Amino acid sequence: MNSPKNPILKQGYRLFIFLKNTYLAWDRNDPFAKSAIIAYYTLFSLPSLLMIVTSIASAFVGPEAVQGRIHDEIARFISPEVAIAIEQMIGKVTVENDNWITLIISIAALIYGATGVFFQMKKTMNTIWNVTEKKSNFKRMLINRAIAFGMVLVLGFMLLVAFVITVLLNLLTDYLSQFAPSITVVFADALRFLISFLFIASLFAAIFKILPDVKMGYKTTVLGASITAILFLIGESILGYYFASSNPASVYGGAASIVLILLWVNYTCLILFFGAEITVQYAIAKKHKIVPNSHAKLAHTEEMEALRKKQKQVEADKKKAIKLATNPEESNTP
Known part of the structure; x- marks a missing residue:
């Protein structure tokens, strides 16, 4: 099929070819199997991951406020039942401090568990960017775990920033509501959506920039992260409606919370990988040279x-x- 001469149709044709190539590349990398693997690791990493993230943010604003924020976000994205189950998970993760040997082992186990999901995500990102490690040894494994732990620290810092911004937003809307209540509601909703978008886009940008073993330009990273964030927000709205209307985990009884976590992470990873593939295809379309790191x-x-x-x-x-x-x-x- 030849490219049309009309400028609008020509741009539409290019977009169609771009999305077609993106989908074929995304499907070729077997995203469903990789999403299922990461969902499995997330299930075991979640308690340790959330405990570390909560501890980082709690050092500044208090544990109750941070846990409340996490509870609200999980309840909004998945369900209140899952939020309660995850809160109970966090409460049961402890670090033994009877002696220094036990303490070191407990902290090491905690970090190892928290980094599992990002460690697996790094492997998938390398596959999407078509790069592979030169050597796979114990030293490189430790470096990869350190990179994954860096993502955990980034997540904790971003949670802290998002919490502070939310508090400031609430103070601002309370002040403005005294003068124009109806306009303030619309303003607050729009601002909350913008904050959610910036938070999610920043997280995806960190994933795209830190995890793959490639040297990626900031323009490509920001564009890919922004598109992925839009897809994520659209997808989460659809998933929220699907979970609320069809209740897919109802047949699993007591394991419903675990099933919902697996489903949510699985679907979210599919969106994340598609966004990463868009980033790769954009770099290829713009003839950006894909350069692996050292x-x-x-x-x-x-x-x-x-x-x-x-x-x-x-x-x-x-x-x-x-x-x-x-x-x-x-x-x-x-």
Whole structure:
């Protein structure tokens, strides 16, 4: 199909081709299996992850306020039952301090559990960007865990900033409501949506910038994170309506909260990976060179090396076959 000459149709055609290539690349990377893997790791990482994030923010604003904010956000995105279940999870995660050896082991286990989801997400991001690590050893594993823990700290800092902004917004709306109550409600809703968008877009930008082993420009990162945040907010609205209307976890009884967490993380990861694929396709469309960092290389380089080895082996086998066909008596020599 040729590109239309009309400027508007031409832009629409380019957008169609762009989205088509994005979807095909997204589907080729098997996002459903990878989302299911991350949902599984999230289930086990969630208590440790939320405890560390809560501890970081609680050092400044108090644990009750932070836990209340987390409860409200989870209740808004998933369900109140899941929010209560997660609060109970956080309460049961403890760090033993009987002696220094037990304390070190407890903290190490806590960090290892909290970083699991970002560790797996890093692997998926590398697959999407078509890069692979040069070496996989214990030292590199520790570095990857440190990077994942960095994402946990970023999440805790962002939660603190979002909490402070929300408090300031509430104070502002309370003051303005004295003069124009009806206008203040609309203003507050719009501002809350903007804050949610900025928070989510910043989180995605941090994921795109920190986790993959590539050198990515800030313009590409911000654009990809913004598009992903829009998709996320649209998707979460649809998921919220779906969970509220159809109650997909009702058949699971006491395990309903766990099922809802898995479903929510699974669907969210599908959106995240599609947003990451949009970022990759945008970089390709704009002819931005994808440069791996010092610890990685392009995946097709590894594939080319394997192909060259296979080609050499085929040539060697071919020469051997020709030699045996020319001198058949050699094959019967003991």
